[in-house]
Amino acid sequence: MEEMYTNEDSAKRTTNKKGSSSSKERLYLGVLIYLWLLNVFLLIRLYSFGVCFKDQGPLTGGLSNIKDNLTHHLQAINDQLALMTEQRDLLNSNITQMSKQLIRFQSLSTQEKKCPKGWNMFGHSCYFFSTNPGSWEEGRNDCKNRGGDLVVIDDANEQRFVSTFANKAAWIGLNDKVTEGSWKWVDETSLYLANWEEDQPDNGGGDPEWGEEDCIHVRDDNKASWNDLSCEISLFWICEKVPTLSE
Incomplete structure (x- = not known):
């Protein structure tokens, strides 16, 4: 009777051990599935956030500022070119007048003194x-x-x-x-x-x-x-x- 009791107890302990291992495996599997889903969720959120940032976020504002700055500098360059053109025309006018005066002076200098x-x-x-x-x-x-x-x-x-x-x-x-x-x-x-x-x-x-x-x-x-x-x-x-x- 004592030996039979011992064998039954051993069988129960083995069964209990297997059940405990199965429970741990299911728990680990659940945790892994949860972590995987969490990763997928985070990836989806990061992707969505990136799309929003690209379409409407600070990047759009930065590009807009760069465009405005380039437009401003381009206008400044155009204004400077216009000023230089005006100065060139004035200089050409002065050179023409000086050339006429020089011709007149040379004409006078050739006259008999x-x-x-x-x-x-x-x-x-x-x-x-x-x-x-x-x-x-x-x-x-x-x-x-x-x-x-x-x-x-x-x-x-x-x-x-x-x-x-x-x-x-x-x-x-x-x-x-x-x-x-x-x-x-x-x-x-x-x-x-x-x-x-x-x-x-x-x-x-x-x-x-x-x-x-x-x-x-x-x-x-x-x-x-x-x-x-x-x-x-x-x-x-x-x-x-x-x-x-x-x-």
């Missing part, structure tokens, strides 16, 4: 040698009244002409009245070509008899060399002015 009676022409200037002496300022005022100024010698050819033109000592348009030793022509240009007499300029050499020597004259020698002298000394002078166009 002449100096007034009593003046001698050399290069592009007319020269006048005074008939009466006076101070440097008197000589300059006379030249201005005649439409010119005291001569400005700015190249070697002009210096050679003056040396043949001046037959007496005469004032020229060079002085250092403003700043001692800083020589200026009457047209405010600085001295860069000189024809000084030996040991000149010397500002009187400190001799009170000569005083301050701030004005320049050409000597009556074959080179018309330059010397500084008191501006109050009475000398002849040389005037210079541009020639007039003949009618």
